[in-house]
Amino acid sequence: MSTLATERVQAQTSRFVLSVDGQLNSIKRKASENNSFEGKEYDYSLHPRLGYRFNKRWTAGLAYHFSKNEIDYTANLNFNGMDVLLKSELGTKRHGYGFFIQNHLVDNNKFQLFVELDGQKAKEKSFKEVNDFITIIDNREIFRESDQYNAAINIGSRYYFFKNLAVEIRSNNIVQYRHAENSNNNKEWTVKDFKLLDNVLGNISLGLAFRF
Known part of the structure; x- marks a missing residue:
């Protein structure tokens, strides 16, 4: 009883x-014919948050978001009777800052x-890099930049398994609105979209929480 009372305090x-x-x-992906194509795609994201709890129902605070998506592939091509080894890399990096408000239902x-x-x-920022090992071309460039404003539910x-340390599971972007101002060389365009229950399984994240 005393331990439980201490934890509640x-x-x-x-x-x-x-x-x-x-x-x-x-x-991982592989080509069909003669294994001439092999590729790997990976993405990861990290979301730290610091919140202040006003009362039993409400918490508000600041958040940071970092994510990276990258696709690497290797292709063996026949060009004018010569075998050419081509490597390419496509990727996107994203940094974001913002705020959050939580309502504790339970x-x-x-x-x-x-x-x-x-x-x-x-x-x-999205980038691409192509390496041609015959002509020794190494071409890396930023091909799209985007300023984004997002809101999501x-x-x-x-679950606090040890004193003030908890495991946390989240289903992110149940409802999402995005306003993106994109640029590519001399081109500029704006994208606005609203999504509901989009890629629910892909938006699940796991982590840890510590209260102090």
């Missing part, structure tokens, strides 16, 4: 929550269930 006096969650995916000290609204301003839960 700690939970009530802890005002800050630091959480870090992320995703990691990797896919909180019994050990387990928390919350719905979250977040807003974010992000910078995204997320759902998450935490």
Whole structure:
């Protein structure tokens, strides 16, 4: 009883929550004919958040987002009777800063269930690199830049398995709005989109949370 009472007191006096969650995916692909094509795609993301808990129902704070997607592939091509080894890399990097507000639907000290609204301003760059081992071409360039403004509704839960340390699982971007201002060389264009329950499984992330 005393241990349980101590944990409840700690939970009530802890005002800050630091959480870090992320995703990691990797896919390998091979060509059909003579294994002339081989590729690998991977992406990962990291989302640290620092929140201040105002009361039992509400938490608000600041968030940072980093993600990277990369596709590497190797192809053996026949060019004018010569075998050419071609390597190419495509990728996207994204950095974002923003805020979040959480409403705790369930909180019994050990387990928390919350719905979250977040807003974010992000910078995204896409790049490509081609290596031709016959002509020794090495070409790397930024082919798209994007300034983005995002808003999303997320759902998450935490289970405190050790004092103030919890495991956290989140379903991100249940509802999402994105405004992107893109540029490529001398071209500029704007994209606005609204998504509902898009790629639900792909938007699940895992992490840890610490209250203090």
